[in-house]
Amino acid sequence: MGWGIYEADAVAGRKVDIRLAGRLLSLLRPHAGFLFLVFLILLLESGTKLVQPYLVKVAVDRHISAGDPEGLLNIVLVFVLVLVFGFLLSYVQANMIQRLGQRILHDLRVRLFAHIQELPVAYFDRTPVGRTLARVTSDVQVIHELLTAGAVAVVGDVVLLVGIVVVMLAIDWRLALLAYAVAPFLAAATVLYKRKARAGFRKERETNADLTAVLSETLAGVETTKVLAREAGAFGRVRDANQRHLKATLATVLAISLFYPAVEFLGALAVALLVGAGGVWVVGGAVTLGSLVAFIQYVEKFFAPVKDLSEKYAIIQSAMAAGERVFGLLDTPQEEKPARPRVPDPLRGEVVFDSVSFSYDRGEPVLADLSFSVAPGERVAVVGATGGGKSTVAKLILRFHDPTAGRILLDGVDLREVPPRWIRERIGFVPQDFFLFRGTIADNVRMAHGEITDERIRDVCRIVRADDFIRALPGGYSAPVAERGATFSTGQKQLLAFARALAADPRLLILDEATASVDSETEALIHEAMDALLAGRTSITIAHRLSTIIKSDRILVIHRGRLVESGTHAELLARGSVYARLYELQFRPGENVPPAASRA
Amino acid sequence: MILSTIRWLLRELPGLKRTLFLGAAASLVGSAFAVAAPLALRAAIDRMTGGGLDGAAMLKALAALAAVIALLALGEGVFRFSARWLLVSQARIQEHAVRERMVRRLLGLPLSFFHRSPSGDLMARLTNDPSSLQHLIGVGMLGLSNTVLVFAMSVAMMAVLSPSLALMVLVPFPFIAVMINRVGKSVYARFRAVQDHYGVLTDRVQENLSGIRVVKAMVRERAEEEEFAALSREYMRRSLLLTRAQAAVIPGIGLLAGLGLGMILYVGGRMVISGSLTLGTFVAFNAYLAMLVWPAVSLGWVLNLVQRAAVSLERIREVEAEAAEETDEGGEPFRQGDIDVSHLTFAYPGAASCALSDVTLSIPAGKTIGLVGPTGSGKTTFVRLILRLYDVPAGSIRVGKTDLGRISRSSLRAEAAVVSQEPFLYSDTLAANISFGREDAGPEEIEEAALLAGLKPDLETFPKGLETVVGERGVTLSGGQRQRAALARALVRRPRLLILDDPFSALDAETEEAILARLREEVGRLKTPGNGGENGTTVILVAHRVSAVRACDWICVFDGGTIAARGTHEELLGRDGFYRDMARRQQIEENLGIRD
Numbered sequence A: 001m002g003w004g005i006y007e008a009d010a011v012a013g014r015k016v017d018i019r020l021a022g023r024l025l026s027l028l029r030p031h032a033g034f035l036f037l038v039f040l041i042l043l044l045e046s047g048t049k050l051v052q053p054y055l056v057k058v059a060v061d062r063h064i065s066a067g068d069p070e071g072l073l074n075i076v077l078v079f080v081l082v083l084v085f086g087f088l089l090s091y092v093q094a095n096m097i098q099r100l101g102q103r104i105l106h107d108l109r110v111r112l113f114a115h116i117q118e119l120p121v122a123y124f125d126r127t128p129v130g131r132t133l134a135r136v137t138s139d140v141q142v143i144h145e146l147l148t149a150g151a152v153a154v155v156g157d158v159v160l161l162v163g164i165v166v167v168m169l170a171i172d173w174r175l176a177l178l179a180y181a182v183a184p185f186l187a188a189a190t191v192l193y194k195r196k197a198r199a200g201f202r203k204e205r206e207t208n209a210d211l212t213a214v215l216s217e218t219l220a221g222v223e224t225t226k227v228l229a230r231e232a233g234a235f236g237r238v239r240d241a242n243q244r245h246l247k248a249t250l251a252t253v254l255a256i257s258l259f260y261p262a263v264e265f266l267g268a269l270a271v272a273l274l275v276g277a278g279g280v281w282v283v284g285g286a287v288t289l290g291s292l293v294a295f296i297q298y299v300e301k302f303f304a305p306v307k308d309l310s311e312k313y314a315i316i317q318s319a320m321a322a323g324e325r326v327f328g329l330l331d332t333p334q335e336e337k338p339a340r341p342r343v344p345d346p347l348r349g350e351v352v353f354d355s356v357s358f359s360y361d362r363g364e365p366v367l368a369d370l371s372f373s374v375a376p377g378e379r380v381a382v383v384g385a386t387g388g389g390k391s392t393v394a395k396l397i398l399r400f401h402d403p404t405a406g407r408i409l410l411d412g413v414d415l416r417e418v419p420p421r422w423i424r425e426r427i428g429f430v431p432q433d434f435f436l437f438r439g440t441i442a443d444n445v446r447m448a449h450g451e452i453t454d455e456r457i458r459d460v461c462r463i464v465r466a467d468d469f470i471r472a473l474p475g476g477y478s479a480p481v482a483e484r485g486a487t488f489s490t491g492q493k494q495l496l497a498f499a500r501a502l503a504a505d506p507r508l509l510i511l512d513e514a515t516a517s518v519d520s521e522t523e524a525l526i527h528e529a530m531d532a533l534l535a536g537r538t539s540i541t542i543a544h545r546l547s548t549i550i551k552s553d554r555i556l557v558i559h560r561g562r563l564v565e566s567g568t569h570a571e572l573l574a575r576g577s578v579y580a581r582l583y584e585l586q587f588r589p590g591e592n593v594p595p596a597a598s599r600a
Numbered sequence B: 001m002i003l004s005t006i007r008w009l010l011r012e013l014p015g016l017k018r019t020l021f022l023g024a025a026a027s028l029v030g031s032a033f034a035v036a037a038p039l040a041l042r043a044a045i046d047r048m049t050g051g052g053l054d055g056a057a058m059l060k061a062l063a064a065l066a067a068v069i070a071l072l073a074l075g076e077g078v079f080r081f082s083a084r085w086l087l088v089s090q091a092r093i094q095e096h097a098v099r100e101r102m103v104r105r106l107l108g109l110p111l112s113f114f115h116r117s118p119s120g121d122l123m124a125r126l127t128n129d130p131s132s133l134q135h136l137i138g139v140g141m142l143g144l145s146n147t148v149l150v151f152a153m154s155v156a157m158m159a160v161l162s163p164s165l166a167l168m169v170l171v172p173f174p175f176i177a178v179m180i181n182r183v184g185k186s187v188y189a190r191f192r193a194v195q196d197h198y199g200v201l202t203d204r205v206q207e208n209l210s211g212i213r214v215v216k217a218m219v220r221e222r223a224e225e226e227e228f229a230a231l232s233r234e235y236m237r238r239s240l241l242l243t244r245a246q247a248a249v250i251p252g253i254g255l256l257a258g259l260g261l262g263m264i265l266y267v268g269g270r271m272v273i274s275g276s277l278t279l280g281t282f283v284a285f286n287a288y289l290a291m292l293v294w295p296a297v298s299l300g301w302v303l304n305l306v307q308r309a310a311v312s313l314e315r316i317r318e319v320e321a322e323a324a325e326e327t328d329e330g331g332e333p334f335r336q337g338d339i340d341v342s343h344l345t346f347a348y349p350g351a352a353s354c355a356l357s358d359v360t361l362s363i364p365a366g367k368t369i370g371l372v373g374p375t376g377s378g379k380t381t382f383v384r385l386i387l388r389l390y391d392v393p394a395g396s397i398r399v400g401k402t403d404l405g406r407i408s409r410s411s412l413r414a415e416a417a418v419v420s421q422e423p424f425l426y427s428d429t430l431a432a433n434i435s436f437g438r439e440d441a442g443p444e445e446i447e448e449a450a451l452l453a454g455l456k457p458d459l460e461t462f463p464k465g466l467e468t469v470v471g472e473r474g475v476t477l478s479g480g481q482r483q484r485a486a487l488a489r490a491l492v493r494r495p496r497l498l499i500l501d502d503p504f505s506a507l508d509a510e511t512e513e514a515i516l517a518r519l520r521e522e523v524g525r526l527k528t529p530g531n532g533g534e535n536g537t538t539v540i541l542v543a544h545r546v547s548a549v550r551a552c553d554w555i556c557v558f559d560g561g562t563i564a565a566r567g568t569h570e571e572l573l574g575r576d577g578f579y580r581d582m583a584r585r586q587q588i589e590e591n592l593g594i595r596d
Helices: A004-011 A014-026 A029-064 A069-117 A121-126 A129-171 A173-180 A183-220 A222-227 A231-284 A289-331 A390-397 A420-426 A441-446 A454-463 A467-471 A490-503 A520-534 A546-550 A569-575 A578-587 B002-012 B016-050 B055-107 B111-116 B119-161 B163-169 B172-210 B212-217 B221-247 B249-274 B279-320 B379-386 B409-415 B430-437 B443-452 B456-461 B479-491 B509-525 B569-573 B578-594
Strands: A351-359 A365-374 A379-383 A405-410 A427-430 A508-512 A538-542 A554-559 A562-567 B339-346 B356-363 B368-372 B397-399 B416-419 B497-501 B538-542 B554-559 B562-567
Touching: A014 A129, A014 A289, A029 A069, A029 A129, A029 A289, A029 B249, A029 B279, A069 A129, A069 A289, A069 B172, A069 B212, A069 B221, A069 B249, A121 B212, A129 A173, A129 A289, A129 B119, A129 B172, A173 A231, A173 A289, A183 A222, A183 A231, A183 A289, A183 B055, A183 B119, A222 A231, A222 B055, A222 B111, A231 A289, A231 B016, A231 B055, A289 B016, A289 B279, A351 A390, A365 A390, A365 A405, A365 A554, A365 A562, A379 A390, A379 A546, A390 A405, A390 A508, A390 A538, A420 A427, A420 B212, A427 A490, A441 A454, A441 A490, A454 A467, A454 A490, A454 A520, A490 A520, A508 A520, A520 A546, A554 A569, A554 A578, A562 A569, A562 A578, A569 A578, B002 B016, B002 B119, B002 B279, B016 B055, B016 B119, B016 B279, B055 B119, B055 B279, B119 B163, B119 B172, B119 B279, B163 B249, B163 B279, B172 B212, B172 B221, B172 B249, B172 B279, B212 B221, B221 B249, B249 B279, B339 B379, B356 B379, B356 B562, B368 B379, B368 B578, B379 B497, B379 B538, B409 B416, B416 B479, B430 B443, B430 B479, B443 B456, B443 B479, B443 B509, B479 B509, B554 B569, B554 B578, B562 B569, B562 B578, B569 B578
Parallel strands: A379 A538, A379 A554, A427 A508, A508 A538, B368 B538, B368 B554, B416 B497, B497 B538
Antiparallel strands: A351 A365, A351 A405, A554 A562, B339 B356, B339 B397, B554 B562
16 A cells, blocks of 8 residues: 555556456356346337337338328337337346346455455554455445446347438438437537546546545544544545545536537437438438438437446446455455475464574564474463464464564464464364354354254353353353353453363464453353363463462473573473563562562 | 425525516516517418418528527526526535534434434435435425416417317326326335335445455355345336336327327317418427427426425424534533532433443643543543533532533533544545644644654655645555544643543553553643633543553543543552452563563
8 A cells, every 4th residue: 555556546547447347247147047138128228218219110101191090099009019028028138237236246245345354464554454354335236337337228228219210211312411410529528428428437446445445534633633623634534535536426417418409409419400401312212201200209218328328438437446446355266275284284273483483574673593392282472571472372373473583383384374264163262252143142152163962062161161041041052142242250251261162172272361351250260171172182271360370281482483481381480581480479478569660 | 305305495595586576577577588489480380381472582481480499598598508507507516505504403413313324324314315305495395386387377378279189189188187296106116116226225235344354254245145145136126116116107188189189189179170270380280289399398307306306494493403512502511620420320221221420530730640440331421521522410420529411522622632543534644633633733733742742753754744644545554553543632731630531542551651651741741721620631541551540640441331440559469359350460561571
């Protein structure tokens, strides 16, 4: 992201637009058969429109002028039949297009959503939720409008226009050429309009993006604005962007306002030509009166869609903008899937960090040359200061990110070769903040493992001491989760998180211990549950409670991204180094703590 | 509903009435030209079929009539252009005016409003809703005036030309009216149903995006996709119900009007055969009927616009109906003085439990007080209340004997400055951001503030120093850089009350210490004469590190919305409790640090 993006947008030329249009149209490809049917109906419908003036011609020439009331009745009946048929076709066609459009809209939305699920965590780290949200909701909607109101209608219009030109030539070539005399002017007006509108719409699009950004910024920063008492300044920013957008839209409004009446005028000019010159031919007998009447109607039918073209152009323009954004998101690379996936199956649960370094996009290293190994079945605690890189260890094992240097081995297999999903399915993960999804308690424990029976869920919950409070809920295991679990206490959420992790019977557990304090009773419950959970499995706990740490087989002390010490509790104590001091400080209350400022 | 929408527009939007009138007048003249054209056509055809003119005279007559048709069209074009330009440009102007008016309103609403309104929804109200009003005022009103005028005039002309035929042709039109009315109602209901579900869909995506890391860790992607697909399918179903109702309208109107055409063809044709109608009149009738069809079609479309606009207006008015923060009139100016808080209890609107309960404390003017405590213990709420971002019971907070509720907000906020943990910067230059609270600040002052805030080393890495654009369109600042920029923004205001709400969480302890030391010096110098300013600046410092609050005159420990302990650093260290635990924990961290 940088300043460049808007300038690039401004110069993005015709080529980009054509490629984009191609991609937008490709959304229709899977529905080619259905589309073909729609066009067939469109063709027939255009036919009914084309026939009407011709029937009027026949009625005038053969029956009215000839004084034949019976024949007239027949023609009128045919006329009405054609009308009803045309109505039915147009109704069916409109429904089919809408069905198609909604289908495409649905497919695109679901496809986008699925794509988003597969994006790497780094994408979510840097993209505000609102922006991604707009892609799936409003942008997709605009594209739908293009495909239905725009693309299909334009094809229908073109079919009708070509049909009118051909039919006019077939009925009377002299009158036809007379009517076509205004065509060059029409072409000139259209080209002129397109040139003006193209630049205008682009400007409108840019100022609109600007306005949207300023508006959302104003909402995001409202607290700051208020405490700085700068409402006037914030308002001024909105007003400027708003006025710039207004100015841009007025330019396109002017273009449309001129184009509309100009096209209407040209249509009337064609009628005037038909009446003046054509009239002379009628009097001379070279052309029938019926033909003249029919031609006047054809001219009207010809100019109506041309007039609407300007409106469709506007739709197409905004859809292009939306398309650019949607395809931009679809082009964002997903989480990498290893080319030749290898999985350690069955998983024993051995984890090795081999000189692992890691840093975010543009930051200082979070982990630097970190090496350690965890044997199958071992219970390891990771301790260290906040921001020292402990949580990153968990994120790397879950493959939210990959190491910048070095490698992580799972049962001897480099994690880069293991599909992220495979890992996450097999690792029990207890996050710091437990996130409850919509659904029941049982759903939340079962999560992605649909094969787990209700029986098993109850067993698991009993093991982690969650059974008691769940059964006390109205509905028990079928109790719905409201407001993302806001009604549960911290301790209850913790137990549920344990249950969720245990349900799949994982070989390897990663726990990011919650920092929030709970009462001592809950604390005891959590400890019991944790013992039950960790028994017989490999576990790596990002630990905040010293009691958790002491029970571990081995303790890794990580500071500023490096391993400073490791060993069992007893070993580390005996060594009398960093961990020993840490322990000392935690477990010898009452002693005077020297002033914190003793830092050199 | 339609009338009340239009009435609101006319009442609330200045200048609209006049433009609507002018636009309708232009549309009237344009329509008159349009309706006159078939008369010329009729004359021409009657000349052609009537005979009685010799070649040259005929040629002349037809040429003259053709010229008349062209001129009428020119006149029509000029006035149609005027009408369109007047109405549509006015609509755009009003759309933008409504947006500005809403933003002005929004900025005056209390913070509690923004905490309960999802910003996505507010954005929709600021963007889509004014634009649907614009559609109604512009193309809607244009269509409506053209429709009504052309309709009335063509019917009048038909009645003059042949009353009996006119009556017959008009037979289908009452059916059209009934149909539009019927369909209109179900369209409105179905439209609402679609809009509502759109909200559900949006909400679902938002939840998914917010919890995406958990979704991934739990391998919930498939389940999420399935749930989303089901919601999306439901949206499709509702949309199709809506379009099914709409799909019949326009072709249906076309059909009914077309039946009128058939009627002319047959009845009019017979009248021509029997000699009671000229062929010219017959053709003119055809032209008039064609003029009727389009208005009838566009009426359905205008109705749709009106319905959408009515829904939008409802949403706009919901925002406008929100009660603004009380005005400042009659408020007393902020005077520097001791801040006395007594028995302050506060709960956020709609929250079940209190964020603060029975807090009593006194902050002497010019002193620096530290607030510590676990997350969620009420520290941030406390400073929000001091700033009157939420209202508190009368008497619970006083500044120099004056009740906080009586001090004008603007004066309070002009004298106070806040730096929060996650400060917000605008997409603008750093200099503009720093001087955002004080546009009159000179470049030296800005520079000095940046220096004080410890922003100097960062500036050297930026392409244009203080003129670097930051935020979404520019350089992305790190959390620490943003905090320092916000501190500079606060300092440039030379505040009498400086609130630092954990502003250095993203910095390491050394940097924090250095900035605080400079800050203490600066605050010591911030004494201004008058209004109690000679007492210096009062500082409230919320922090998570003992090292940050050590030097404070006084430290309060918050816990669960109450003050658990208070005293100086040394006093608190001497007692069991949160403060000493915190000091010890940080001591450990520091000791660990000694190793590298």
